Amino acid sequence: xxxNSSAPSRSISGRTxxxxxxxxxxxxxxxxxxxTMTAFLACRQHFDRVGSTNDVVRGWLANDTPEVCLAVAAExxxxxxxxxxxxxxxxxxxxxxxxGFRPHWLPPADVWRLAAVVSLxxxxxxxxxxxxSVGTIRLKWPNDLVIESMPAIDSPAVIRKLAGVxxxxxxxGTASPRAVVGIGINTDWAAEAFLPExxxxxxxxxxxxxxxPVDDAALLEAFIDRLEPRVxxxxxxGAFDAETWSERQVTTDREIRLDRPDGPITVRATGxxxxxxxxxxxxxxxxxxxxxxxxxxxxxxxFADPTMVGV
Numbered sequence: 001x002x003x004n005s006s007a008p009s010r011s012i013s014g015r016t017x018x019x020x021x022x023x024x025x026x027x028x029x030x031x032x033x034x035x036t037m038t039a040f041l042a043c044r045q046h047f048d049r050v051g052s053t054n055d056v057v058r059g060w061l062a063n064d065t066p067e068v069c070l071a072v073a074a075e076x077x078x079x080x081x082x083x084x085x086x087x088x089x090x091x092x093x094x095x096x097x098x099x100g101f102r103p104h105w106l107p108p109a110d111v112w113r114l115a116a117v118v119s120l121x122x123x124x125x126x127x128x129x130x131x132x133s134v135g136t137i138r139l140k141w142p143n144d145l146v147i148e149s150m151p152a153i154d155s156p157a158v159i160r161k162l163a164g165v166x167x168x169x170x171x172x173g174t175a176s177p178r179a180v181v182g183i184g185i186n187t188d189w190a191a192e193a194f195l196p197e198x199x200x201x202x203x204x205x206x207x208x209x210x211x212x213p214v215d216d217a218a219l220l221e222a223f224i225d226r227l228e229p230r231v232x233x234x235x236x237x238g239a240f241d242a243e244t245w246s247e248r249q250v251t252t253d254r255e256i257r258l259d260r261p262d263g264p265i266t267v268r269a270t271g272x273x274x275x276x277x278x279x280x281x282x283x284x285x286x287x288x289x290x291x292x293x294x295x296x297x298x299x300x301x302x303f304a305d306p307t308m309v310g311v
Contacts, residue, residue: 040228044070049091051078053098054168054182061100061170061178068231069100072220076184093189093204095216098182099227105235108172111179112277112295113240115167117230118181119145120245122163125222126185130205130214137162137208138250141272141279142295145185146250147203159250159308160203162186187214242274251279255304260297266304267293 043065050056053071055078060069075091089096099118103111123137123145138159140146145163163185170178186204190211194202205214233239246252251269258265258281267281270290278292279301 040224040231041068041070042066044072047071047073049073049075049077052076052182053096054166054180057098057100057180057182058168058170058178061102061180065100067100067102070097070224071100072097088195089184089186089189090193092216093193094184094186095219096182096184097220098180101179101181101231103177103179104175106238108177109276110238111169111172111177112167113234113238114179114231115143115165115181116245116277117234117240118183118227119143119163119165120241120248121227121230122183122185122223123248125219125226126162126205129219129222130209131212132205132208135248137248139245139248140250141269141301142277143167147208148250157308159303160201162203162205162208185219187216187219240274246272246274251301251303256281257302257304258293258298259300259302261299 043060047053047056050071050073053073053076056071056073057069060071073096076089076096101114103114106113119139123139124134126132126137126145127134136147138146138148140159140161143165144161145165146159147162148157148159163183166182168180168182172179186202188206189204191199191204191207205219206212230240249269249272252271253269255266255268258267265283267283269279269281271280272278273280273292276292276294278294280290281293282288282290
């Protein structure tokens with residue numbers, strides 16, 4: 001893919017952004033210069049259509065693009081989540097972006113914190129831009145943003161997926177570590193346009209905001225403005241908002257089903273470990289004995305209660 005030099009530009013918060021269209025193979029070099037540079041972002045580029053923003057950013061990092069680099073797309077044709085699951089969204093229905101880092105400033109065991117701060121930051125930015133109460137958007141370990149609602153008094157909670165996060169790394173422990181964190185969040189996607197097979201398990205900021213339109217450009221700027229100090233803190237001493245990240249976890253004190261290679265098991269989640277990023281659980285057969293579950297051990301985390309819709 002190469003950038004379209006005649007593509008129109010647009011301005012967000014006084015910064016001119018180049019909009020490009022995908023053509024052929026992955027873009028090898030992002031647009032640079034004053035129009036795309038900020039103190040935090042070394043480069044940022046917007047595309048009308050790409051296969052995967054994660055793949056675009058991985059290509060940039062492989063070609064020596066400095067951190068932090070940002071790719072945003074109006075549409076992805078090959079978006080993916082964990083375990084290769086497809087991420088589908090119509091043009092204009094979701095904010096789709098990936099960030100590239102060279103985290104030589106983090107121990108390899110702590111690089112997961114990049115995905116944690118991206119998730120937490122997007123939850124806060126989404127609430128602010130959509131006019132939602134603080135705490136409306138929850139985190140579902142390991143990589144989802146969800147919204148929990150109570151349809152009626154004494155009825156069970158309904159939890160629907162709002163966003164997914166995908167972290168990918170290369171070269172950890174070497175002189176050239178690379179990390180990509182992608183996120184797709186359903187924004188101005190009306191409920192009547194949801195895919196029939198996903199309508200019961202998904203939601204959007206527009207739905208959560210009672211039908212009010214949600215502006216992707218405003219959400220992006222709110223997200224970047226909040227993300228910069230968090231990444232600076234990680235660079236400084238590896239610190240992140242562990243308490244807030246833990247408090248937003250929706251699995252805590254609930255029974256969940258962990259899908260593992262050797263079969264599913266049902267456990268009770270008791271929290272998350274901010275030191276390792278692991279999920280803390282108690283097996284039904286060993287009450288009072290907590291153990292850690294790491295991301296690589298499970299392919300899917302579901303709620304054991306079947307009335308909690310689909311996530």
